[in-house]
Amino acid sequence: MKQVCNYMEVLVEKYLDSVLEEWDICKCEKCRKDITALALNNLKPMYTSTESGNVYVKANTYFNPQYAADVVLAINMATKIVSGEVRHE
Secondary structure, three states: OOOOEEHHHHHHHHHHHHHHOOOOOOOOHHHHHHHHHHHHHOOOOOEEOOHHHHHHHHHHHHHOHHHHHHHHHHHHHHHHHHHHOOOOO
């Protein structure tokens, strides 16, 4: 069976730590997962199912800075929401 990958997950993980460094919020695993999920829900998915698809998407996102800008914006928006509604003690 082929592995299906949403490359946006890779990009969110790539930028998450650097974006969260700018915020004075809880950075526990629960909050990080909430931020990641919310950010991904607001980004257009980029699914691949082959190695050549992964290479194509990786190259496309590398040479188009708009993807990074969109991901960072989505993480910031998600962080703002999660910081106002922390779901743990």
